[in-house]
Amino acid sequence: MSEIEPVKNMISITIDGKEYKAKEGEYILNAARANDIFIPAICYLTRCSPTLACRICLVEADGKQVYSCNAKVKEGMEIVTTTPNILEERRAIMEVYDVNHPLQCGVCDQSGECELQNYTLELAVDSQSYSIPDTKRETKNWSSVLHYDAGLCIVCERCTTVCKDMIGDSAIKTTKRGGSPLDKSLKGSMPKDAYAMWNKLQKSIIAPSNGTEYTNCSDCGECVAVCPVGALVSRDFQYTTNAWDLKRIPATCAHCSSGCQIYYETKPTSISDRREKIYRVTNEWNYVSLCGAGRFGYDFENRDAKKDKEAFRKAIEAFKKAEVINFTSVITNEEALMLQSLKEKFGVKLINREARAFQIFLDFYREYSGKSLYSLDFKEVMASDFVISLGTSLRNDNPNARYAFNNVQKMNKGAGLYFHPVGDNLVPTFGRNILTFTHKVGHEEAVLLLLIELFSNKDDLPKEVKEQLDREKLIELLGGDSKFEASFAKMMKKKEKFSLIVGEDLYFHPKAKNIVKLIAILEKTSSVKVAMIPPKTNSLGVALICDLDDEAKGYTIGYNALGDFRLSALGDGDLDAPAMNQQEGTLTNMHKRVTPTNVALEYNGYTLHDIVKELLGSSTTYTIDWTPKLPVDKGFKSIDFDSLPNGYSNDGTENRGYLLNNITSEAKEIEVDKFDETIALDGDIAYRCNPQRQFSDFTNKAHQIFEEFALYASPKRAESLPKRVVVEFDNGNLELDVKVDERIEGDIVAIPDFKSSKNIYELFGASRYQKVIIREV
């Protein structure tokens, strides 16, 4: 089931006398790895820029010693991975790394998964030729989740590299260690690269980059994941278990639409409680990066559920008289299909607000572009060199979209445009070629018109669009200044691949239809391709599978949502349901991929499948018996769950589930409305947006995620607000604490929607922005 695209520009190289194929322009190290050839490397991270800290990846290319992480392959290149000189360098490097490294392997949390240990053994270091006085290095807690033991740190700088190149927080950096200088006589006597590496190592150590004791970051924990030794560990995990005791369960993260591949690592809770517990979440950090919710928000299981026959009977009765089923996007494809079957058989209405808005948007997109799905997945966005973000609070809505935006700047010498009404002071720090526009709420159409003006071939444009393209006026309207033209010209230099990320603001937009039309025109007449961020976990799957309704009244069943009879995986409903880490099934993620997730923790209660089986009298045994029944006409494939792979191969190919088919049809004639700039909202505006690391009730249940349900405002705005406020909407009030989010700029306040019991979608209605009155309690 691998879906390796035919790669163009393959060249042939020779490694250790054998001929291999490699992608043109790839680093030697990656080319070797793709061909299953081992070259030792400590500091290099795939998808990030080479750090050149460890120098252990030395190879000989065409007779010259090069660092394989930094040198690109050329046609006919002859590479030798080991020569006596290289082996001597490598051994000296490992000896240097072992100098003063504490011998506490017995209690170290790396517990054998240690690259320092592995390479020390690999290079057969059995004696130590070097020594230097040790420096006192203190153990520190950098944040609520990060624990840094400087004594164990080998300063490979993988943590700082991933934080800068992938995550974009740049929250940690190397700083002065204050170690004693090396003996100058070593320069002549020890291998050259080992000396250079030691010289650098002896001077540096890692510390938060803001000059304080604490990191100011999104607490994603990616630095913990990439640490080759036990220097960076999550505080909650530290010293609780050895890695070898943990059972790894491959799964798909259930928190946002990115659907990252993760491993839940489980072990019995304690000596007296033998039920399995998740101790940590790990990832294939060379190929996928997690966010704080994915890494630390894992204990959301419905632990004590039992088969309550009485509740089950009541549930069946409730389903029989139900007129509406209200559910969230934290649901598997299979369960969504079950709900759709219930609709087909009993005529119940299906309500899922976030997926419905996205569904309408996708339907319009299909109508006007002729494609059932958006053009790019986010891996392709990451491979582009000009990325534009519109209608999404990139930092909050989807961490992986943000990582892609950041990675383009760092790795592809890229440029970026960021359009959003809520100012953000993190995005401009991603790179030098980023322009941010803090435009008015409602001016999203103007942004698209500007993009058409900037990127499209004017000859192909419809007349009514051409008429609206007044470059200067649009730039001014969106808050751009006179310097724009000059910066834009600079940004456009040597750019080939253009991508546009669009998000939830546009799905919940009064002019969504017109916006889709403009996107379709932009895609047709320019080389900009669009990628969409589905609002929540499986919104894309639900939007494709279910025939959702707009409004419904009557007896309601809530599945992890409000209702008269509630099925809940949170343990607070009328009947228990399994949480995402207790069930198997597939999720459709924003990369247009259907990915499997497995059972990490046991669940003893009833599932939706039991209810549906009772109601429909179907002959299926498990939820996953529904996997091959997913609608083929919507792009799904009829494949059994058990034959879906979930992993990555050495060259980074994603072997996870399958890609949805993008079904093409005849595109409709497009007639664009006239843009009306007066629809912009004025006054106090609230934006429906979750704090980082919070996505749903499930993240909120996890004990390491504690971002509150509060009103988030920029520091300046928060100053003018009292500690606790009442937010008055047209159709209800909300009482919230005021919290400062230092990353926000401007006056718009953010109100989270992660608690389904607060019914925030109802308050905001069809838009993500609402005019509100904020007053003291």
Add this chain to the structure above:
Amino acid sequence: MGLEKFKNRNVGTQNYKKLDLTHPPKSGWCRFKQVASRTFKPELFVGLWVTLREMINALFRGKMHTTQYPLEKLPISPRYRAIHEMLRLLESGHYRCIGCGLCEKICISNCIAMETRYDENQRKEVSEYTINFGRCIFCGYCAEVCPELAIVHGGRYENASEQRASFSLFEDMLTPIDKLNLQQEYQGFGAISPNADDNIKKTPLAY
């Protein structure tokens, strides 16, 4: 000595000699007489005297030859793998176990379980530790793998219990802090028993 006798392997023609036995008693009376004459002989009192003499020697003269189990126990060889003991550091009195989990990992009958946590002194603390002696096969791998000589096999070999599974906790096996001075260092599997000298005797050739 000539070997002729041995070379004759023809057992069939050996000469057997018939013993001149008295006839078994025929009547009841004769049988009674035989029992009485065999029972009441002076040698009986010789035997009784020996018993009485040894009893007096053992009880009053301190010449006991047997071990008074269970009041008295023989020291056991260090090679014997009895119930585990958890040792302390002699200087600080802190338990030696660092919580590395190797004993738990190596245990082939999977009877060791432990819990660890990050303690106030930034060290790995063993918060719970048990051995299920219903499953333990006393193979000694745990003691062998222990990098700190923290878990060893002690001398307690009485394993009889009311239940098939009986658990020992860390505290049960740990050297009591007031008996730290009595803590025996583990000599290793090849060591000789502590009373080996006492057990050395002349080879009894006098018989």
